[in-house]
Amino acid sequence: MLEFDFMQNAFIAGGLVSVLAGVVGFFLVMRGQTFAGHALSHVGFAGATGAALLGLSPMWGLIWVTLLGGVSMGALGERLQGSDIVIGTILSLALGLGMLFLHFFTAYATQATALLFGNVLGVNTDTLWTLAWLGMACLLLLAIMARPLVFASLQPELAEAKGVSLRQVSMLFLAIVALTTAECIQIVGVLLVFTLMVGPAATAQKLTSHLGTGVLLAALLALAEAWLGITLAFYTDWPTSFWITALSSSAYLAVTVLHMLRNRRPLASAA
Amino acid sequence: MSALSLQQVTVSFAGRTVLSDVTLEIGQGLFIGMLGPNGAGKTTLMRTVLGLIRPVGGSIRVLGEPASRGNAAVGYIPQLRSLAGNMRLRGWDFVASACNGHRWGLPILSRAARQEVHWALDMVGASELARRPLMETSGGERQRLLLAQALLGRPRLLLLDEPLISLDPHHQHGVVTLVKQVQQELGITVIFSAHELNPLLAAIDQVLYLGRGQAALGKVDEVITKPVLSRLYGSNIDVIRMKNRIFVMAGDVEVEKEEHCHHA
Numbered sequence: 001m002l003e004f005d006f007m008q009n010a011f012i013a014g015g016l017v018s019v020l021a022g023v024v025g026f027f028l029v030m031r032g033q034t035f036a037g038h039a040l041s042h043v044g045f046a047g048a049t050g051a052a053l054l055g056l057s058p059m060w061g062l063i064w065v066t067l068l069g070g071v072s073m074g075a076l077g078e079r080l081q082g083s084d085i086v087i088g089t090i091l092s093l094a095l096g097l098g099m100l101f102l103h104f105f106t107a108y109a110t111q112a113t114a115l116l117f118g119n120v121l122g123v124n125t126d127t128l129w130t131l132a133w134l135g136m137a138c139l140l141l142l143a144i145m146a147r148p149l150v151f152a153s154l155q156p157e158l159a160e161a162k163g164v165s166l167r168q169v170s171m172l173f174l175a176i177v178a179l180t181t182a183e184c185i186q187i188v189g190v191l192l193v194f195t196l197m198v199g200p201a202a203t204a205q206k207l208t209s210h211l212g213t214g215v216l217l218a219a220l221l222a223l224a225e226a227w228l229g230i231t232l233a234f235y236t237d238w239p240t241s242f243w244i245t246a247l248s249s250s251a252y253l254a255v256t257v258l259h260m261l262r263n264r265r266p267l268a269s270a271a
Numbered sequence: 272m273s274a275l276s277l278q279q280v281t282v283s284f285a286g287r288t289v290l291s292d293v294t295l296e297i298g299q300g301l302f303i304g305m306l307g308p309n310g311a312g313k314t315t316l317m318r319t320v321l322g323l324i325r326p327v328g329g330s331i332r333v334l335g336e337p338a339s340r341g342n343a344a345v346g347y348i349p350q351l352r353s354l355a356g357n358m359r360l361r362g363w364d365f366v367a368s369a370c371n372g373h374r375w376g377l378p379i380l381s382r383a384a385r386q387e388v389h390w391a392l393d394m395v396g397a398s399e400l401a402r403r404p405l406m407e408t409s410g411g412e413r414q415r416l417l418l419a420q421a422l423l424g425r426p427r428l429l430l431l432d433e434p435l436i437s438l439d440p441h442h443q444h445g446v447v448t449l450v451k452q453v454q455q456e457l458g459i460t461v462i463f464s465a466h467e468l469n470p471l472l473a474a475i476d477q478v479l480y481l482g483r484g485q486a487a488l489g490k491v492d493e494v495i496t497k498p499v500l501s502r503l504y505g506s507n508i509d510v511i512r513m514k515n516r517i518f519v520m521a522g523d524v525e526v527e528k529e530e531h532c533h534h535a
């Protein structure tokens with residue numbers, strides 16, 4: 001199947017994005033901010049459709065609007081804590097606006113599906129380069145801020161006392177999450193970002209309690225799920241996004257069941 | 272040089288005064304029990320000493336230096352909150368995250384830093400414990416790990432914010448004994464805030480009692496008295512001693528017990 005250019009592109013794009021999503025997702029789960037990732041993808045939908053309506057590149061509309069959303073969420077910081085209703089309202093409004101923009105821009109009906117559910121088989125070389133540069137920027141930024149990020153996530157009050165700026169960490173990290181979300185949307189779409197960002201990270205955390213191993217495992221799981229998903233899509237002709245979500249949730253389910261069985265054993269032997 | 276010195280310190284939030292004109296001096300190498308009803312300003316005082324809250328008036332010196340964020344000589348255990356996310360992270364990574372955690376870069380520890388983490392875990396007898404996921408530790412075990420984390424960087428002053436909350440009496444005793452032992456071994460100053468005086472009685476050198484924006488510092492016999500506490504509570508307080516326990520009563524209600532219920 002690798003003799004086709006579009007398949008090569010799909011594998012490269014899927015590889016780049018899934019590794020990024022696995023790593024960033026690990027920290028997102030660690031901070032208990034998975035909902036933020038979900039919200040940002042919806043905001044991105046409005047950005048992409050709005051840009052298309054204005055005749056601009058949907059991808060860059062997506063990138064800039066999620067980035068803006070991420071940085072503002074980080075800046076609002078604590079005031080946003082626990083305000084699921086506020087985030088939820090903004091999230092639905094964004095999706096509604098996206099629908100409105102699409103309504104005025106009927107020319108691209110397939111683009112709506114691509115945005116909502118992803119289209120990794122349609123990635124061209126230009127997009128590939130954008131994905132690569134953005135992904136590298138995200139990983140670099142994450143490497144620079146990893147230490148204060150972990151500290152601030154696990155012990156915010158102590159980190160603050162030791163001189164870490166919680167707001168700065170939060171803004172930078174949510175900027176990374178925003179860009180990662182924008183990248184994931186290219187592969188699995190607005191509605192399924194969770195599957196690449198949260199699924200592998202949550203599975204990895206059930207498998208190991210080591211920080212470094214966890215990050216690595218999340219990246220590898222995401223990569224395996226993306227590549228296997230694309231392969232299965234090629235041979236079955238079913239949508240790639242379906243296969244990736246199926247693999248991601250199966251892995252999580254399997255590990256959860258395994259975990260439950262393992263935790264039950266001491267009880268059973270004690271009885 | 273004293274461990275902590277406050278000169279006419281006033282702290283207020285949006286015009287509401289929490290600490291008013293507080294002056295006190297804490298000598299080095301002492302174990303101080305910080306008491307006071309809910310909302311008296313125990314957490315606020317600690318955060319002010321850490322440089323996280325700027326007083327509207329007065330000056331604070333910590334081991335001779337003006338209070339400022341990032342002072343390596345001050346260790347801190349924040350008041351308990353629920354753990355972030357649903358992490359199954361092991362205790363070791365949790366403790367080690369505080370090792371140079373304010374510096375940019377990857378969280379990869381140098382050999383010296385790893386040794387420092389081992390030392391801190393050894394100090395509190397948590398080396399074994401640190402292999403387990405944090406989520407699966409008990410409240411008392413978690414306090415052990417938090418204490419190890421607070422010891423990183425070898426602070427001279429430790430601020431422990433209500434480490435006994437939600438522990439049963441047996442584990443409360445364990446935590447107090449451990450802190451006392453570490454404090455004696457390292458010869459450092461500890462300020463340990465709590466709701467109840469009795470679990471701390473055997474360990475503390477002095478008590479710092481907060482109430483209505485004011486503070487009283489001194490030996491237990493000097494501070495836990497009818498006139499001092501009546502002033503701090505702004506109402507008539509009785510102090511009843513029974514063997515080696517002390518009960519602080521407002522009318523026929525025990526104030527600490529009442530506070531406890533409010534918290535639950």
Ligand SMILES: Nc1ncnc2c1ncn2[C@@H]1O[C@H](COP(=O)(O)OP(=O)(O)O)[C@@H](O)[C@H]1O
Pocket residue numbers: 284285289307308309310311312313314315316
């Ligand atoms: N960041 C803040 N903003 C406004 N008020 C605060 C803030 N932090 C504490 N307070 C108020 O200051 C008072 C003292 O609080 P705190 O120091 O937490 O008391 P304690 O730790 O003794 O229970 C309380 O009335 C609390 O509501």
Ligand SMILES: [Mg+2]
Pocket residue numbers: 313314315350432433
């Ligand atoms: Mg408090």
